[in-house]
Amino acid sequence: MDKLKLTYFDFSGGRAEPARLALHIGGIPFEDNRFAPGDFPEIRRTTPLKQVPTLHINDVQVTQSDAITRYAGKLAGLYPEDDLQALFCDEVMGALEDINTKLVATFGMTGDMLKNAREELATETLPRYLRWLQNQLEGHGGEFCADHRLTVADLKAFVVLRWLGSGKLDHIPADLVETVTPKLAAFVDRIAGIPAIARYYETHGSK
Structure with a gap:
């Protein structure tokens, strides 16, 4: 091995x-x-x-x-063998990486620059991505992001969404995910409850 x-x-x-x-x-x-x-x-x-x-x-x-x-x-x-489902998995992972990149771009900012950048993310960019992710979840059965089972797309979504709701990101409301996309908030709770993850x-x- x-x-x-x-x-x-x-x-x-x-x-x-x-x-x-x-x-x-x-x-x-x-x-x-x-x-x-x-x-x-x-x-x-x-x-x-x-x-x-x-x-x-x-x-x-x-x-x-x-x-x-x-x-x-x-x-x-935890990665789809079917090519189309693998594409769906990759699509979600790519969108989540967009979120990571946009947030990391604000690291190092301070004061009003940080506040303005994060507030713009919280009111425009992040809700757009969150609504898209919720639509993807619903379109693929409502439980998982792809392949009708747990994949790495779900794990990455869990990690990123949990970060958004952690309260550790100044000027990003901790209830953003729950407010904008309640089904994604429920998804995070469901993934957290998987025995191996718990x-x-x-x-x-x-x-």
């Missing part, structure tokens, strides 16, 4: 969390290499694109979070 080492910040959430969850759910052994934010300047020097997450597969280092998540999903049986957070907490 290949030796896997997944490297990312030591907190629950972020771009490595869907892959962590997939490997955990699938019972795939891996080294969960977590580091403190203060160690990032040193860690980034060891990565191909000066960013994380990265995945070592034996001696090969791979970058790009969605590629890593997709690979973990395939190992764990056990994961019992062990790793929610930093």
Whole structure:
């Protein structure tokens, strides 16, 4: 069996969390290499694109979070085999990465610049994406984002939506998801209740 080492910040959430969850759910052994934010300047020097997450597969280092998540999903049986369902899965993951990118673009801003940027996201951009995601969920049966079963698209949606509702993002209302898309809020609760995911957070907490 290949030796896997997944490297990312030591907190629950972020771009490595869907892959962590997939490997955990699938019972795939891996080294969960977590580091403190203060160690990032040193860690980034060891990565191909000066960013994380990265995945070592034996001696090969791979970058790009969605590629890593997709690979973990395939190992764990959480990625569709049907080409069309795989497309639906990828479509949702891409939209969620758009959300990540738009939020990360505001990191480092302060004062009114941060307030104005986040308020614009909260009133225009994020609701547009959230409504689209809710429509995708409903269009694919109402329970999962693709393939009528749990996939990495659901895991990534769970991680991103939980982050939006965490209250940790200044000027992003913690009830945004619930207010704009109540069915997505119910989806987050449902995914959190999956026994393997509940056990994961019992062990790793929610930093």
